[in-house]
Amino acid sequence: MxxxxxxxxxxxxxxxxxxxxxxxxxxxxxxxxxxxxxxxxxxxxxxxxxxxxxxxxxxxxxxxxxxxxxxxxxxxxxxxxxxxxxxxxxxxxxxxxxxxxxxxxxxxxxxxxxxxxxxxxxxxxxxxxxxxxxxxxxxxxxxxxxxxxxxxxxxxxxxxxxxxxxxxxxxxxxxxxxxxxxxxxxxxxxxxxxxxxxxxxxxxERRLFREKQIQKLLFEFKQLTASELTKHIYQDHIHPSVFEVAKRTTEAHLCKLIKDGEVQVHDDYYMIKS
CATH class of the missing domain: 3.60.15.10 (Ribonuclease Z/Hydroxyacylglutathione hydrolase-like)
Structure with missing residues (x-):
């Protein structure tokens, strides 16, 4: 061959x-x-x-x-x-x-x-x-x-x-x-x-870490928007040109957590499901 x-x-x-x-x-x-x-x-x-x-x-x-x-x-x-x-x-x-x-x-x-x-x-x-x-x-x-x-x-x-x-x-x-x-x-x-x-x-492991990080932030702050979560996660350590796609990835994690019954959303604010 x-x-x-x-x-x-x-x-x-x-x-x-x-x-x-x-x-x-x-x-x-x-x-x-x-x-x-x-x-x-x-x-x-x-x-x-x-x-x-x-x-x-x-x-x-x-x-x-x-x-x-x-x-x-x-x-x-x-x-x-x-x-x-x-x-x-x-x-x-x-x-x-x-x-x-x-x-x-x-x-x-x-x-x-x-x-x-x-x-x-x-x-x-x-x-x-x-x-x-x-x-x-x-x-x-x-x-x-x-x-x-x-x-x-x-x-x-x-x-x-x-x-x-x-x-x-x-x-x-x-x-x-x-x-x-x-x-x-x-x-x-x-x-x-x-x-x-x-x-x-x-x-x-990075994706699973981000999921736990999002849950931890929601426990701490009670409710946050996707943009607020993204800012807390990256703390200005990412290039501004990729902030929007970073936010989309945060939203994808949130969608998964909603499907998993861990998180709920109301008026663009996400919170741990009680």
Whole structure:
């Protein structure tokens, strides 16, 4: 079996601080290739991808997998539409993907456990919701590589929240990844993660820590808004540009705690359920 190339292609994007690029991944050999994610819809996407294909002697991908529909991952499809690729996404993400890459419309859906062959290597699609409802990960068993989209970053943690993030789903997805045999993680942003289980555990423990921290603050202050909670949690230690997504993550924790019967809300104020 010919050696499979799995290449991380960082494309400069105006994504969330502290990251300055979105990772796309080329999988294949000099006969065929698959692209995972495409960054923003700007000319830099096309230039970087074309240069990477040329440098690595790989053909234009006829198949592109989008992990999710966010603007730093999906709309770059429009920059490579002349390749006439088929776009793959999870069934739950299709509507958002179609909107993100319109007017390009060659979209097919996959579900958890579906497989795809690239250069005689099996690629397994994993439905890993939480960051979005239809978030996809890709697992390459022969290499024990996980391409994690925005589930795992090389630095810090991803945000979970509106419009379709779900903290309960995200925790379940992280626990699923914990149970897998993974040698390396290709994150949505940042360098390769060479200590995958340590990083997954870090993210899971951070989310559980935040949940307990929110409960503790609500016990102490009796009632707080999501903005007030976020300010207490971070105490001006985060970049102002990410405060809104930090607040959304706080809200996602609160939604989970409401579903769990631990917290209630009234007039935008959250409190421990009596």
């Amino acid at each position: 010919e050696k499979l190339k799995v290449l991380r292609i960082p494309i400069p994007t105006p994504t969330l601080w502290p990251h300055t690029s979105t990772n796309c991944y080329l999988i294949g050999n000099h006969h065929e290739s698959l692209l995972v994610d495409t960054g923003y819809n700007h000319i830099e996407t096309r230039k970087v991808l074309e240069q990477s294909l040329q440098e690595n002697n790989m053909p234009e991908p006829k198949h592109i997998v989008l992990t999710h529909a966010h603007p730093d991952h999906a709309p770059g499809v429009l920059q490579v539409a002349n390749w006439s690729p088929i776009i793959y996404c999870h069934t739950y993400e299709k509507q958002a993907i179609v909107e993100a890459i319109s007017p390009y419309s060659a979209v097919k859906t996959v579900n958890d456990g579906d497989c795809f062959q690239v250069a005689n290597h099996e690629i397994i699609f994993l439905h890993t919701p939480g960051h979005t409802k239809g978030h996809l990960n890709l697992y390459i068993p022969t290499e024990k590589i996980l391409l994690a989209g925005d589930n795992i970053l090389s630095e810090g943690t991803t945000w979970i929240g509106k419009p379709d993030g779900d903290m309960t789903d995200y925790l379940h997805s992280l626990k699923r990844l914990q149970s897998m045999e993974i040698k390396t993680i290709g994150p949505g942003h940042g360098q390769w993660v060479e200590n995958p289980q340590k990083q997954i555990s870090f993210v899971l």
